Amino acid sequence: MSNYLKIFAGISVFYLVLLFIGQDEIAWYLKPFLLPFLILETYSSENFKTKNLLLSALIFSWIGDIILMFADKGELYFIFGLVSFLIAHIIFIVLFIKQEKETTTTNKLFWIGLIIVGIYLLGMLFLLFPSLGDLKIPVTVYAVTISTMLLMAVKGYFNWSKPYNQTVLLGALIFVSSDSILAINKFHSELPKSGFLIMTTYIVAQFLITKGILNLNKKN
Numbered sequence: 001m002s003n004y005l006k007i008f009a010g011i012s013v014f015y016l017v018l019l020f021i022g023q024d025e026i027a028w029y030l031k032p033f034l035l036p037f038l039i040l041e042t043y044s045s046e047n048f049k050t051k052n053l054l055l056s057a058l059i060f061s062w063i064g065d066i067i068l069m070f071a072d073k074g075e076l077y078f079i080f081g082l083v084s085f086l087i088a089h090i091i092f093i094v095l096f097i098k099q100e101k102e103t104t105t106t107n108k109l110f111w112i113g114l115i116i117v118g119i120y121l122l123g124m125l126f127l128l129f130p131s132l133g134d135l136k137i138p139v140t141v142y143a144v145t146i147s148t149m150l151l152m153a154v155k156g157y158f159n160w161s162k163p164y165n166q167t168v169l170l171g172a173l174i175f176v177s178s179d180s181i182l183a184i185n186k187f188h189s190e191l192p193k194s195g196f197l198i199m200t201t202y203i204v205a206q207f208l209i210t211k212g213i214l215n216l217n218k219k220n
Helices: 003-022 024-033 036-043 051-070 075-097 108-131 133-159 164-188 194-216
Strands: none
Touching: 003 024, 003 194, 024 036, 024 051, 024 133, 036 051, 036 194, 051 075, 051 194, 075 133, 075 164, 108 133, 108 164, 108 194, 164 194
């Protein structure tokens, strides 16, 4: 593991411990220092075709992190944070589509994945819709986008080289889990230790996607 990833892991663990023990105010100041080390890890890696896409996705995620730190100040902060993460997920979609493939054939199991992702999307919207108010359209757009991101990771699982196809897919699944916990907690019902759960899944997801893409593109 590189020095950047070791620092990322160390800060992440310390940050999550603070959240778990209820020291949210101290953890708040650490949040902006999480993703920069994944950004530095990507920036310092050898060049590959989709490197700038991964960098851009991480940077927009980082911007979203910072904006959402002020979500309690007003609804606009939440919306702008949502937009930043929406852009990040769109870039992840393009990244997954452009990622170099070992095979271009579509595995029959992909269609089962498509159905499962579709059921997840409809289920989440059915659960959240009654309490979304004016946010119905933006949240729907966001939900469709993260579902598409996950679907492209499922497709990549059948096309990319092993074992890092699994790493990226797992990261995408955990990312969707993180966003789902956040949405349920904000719009449906408060969950115990929601901040800890959201950030644990988010940090793990970003790490797995970054590590997976970097390893998929590592030259032998």
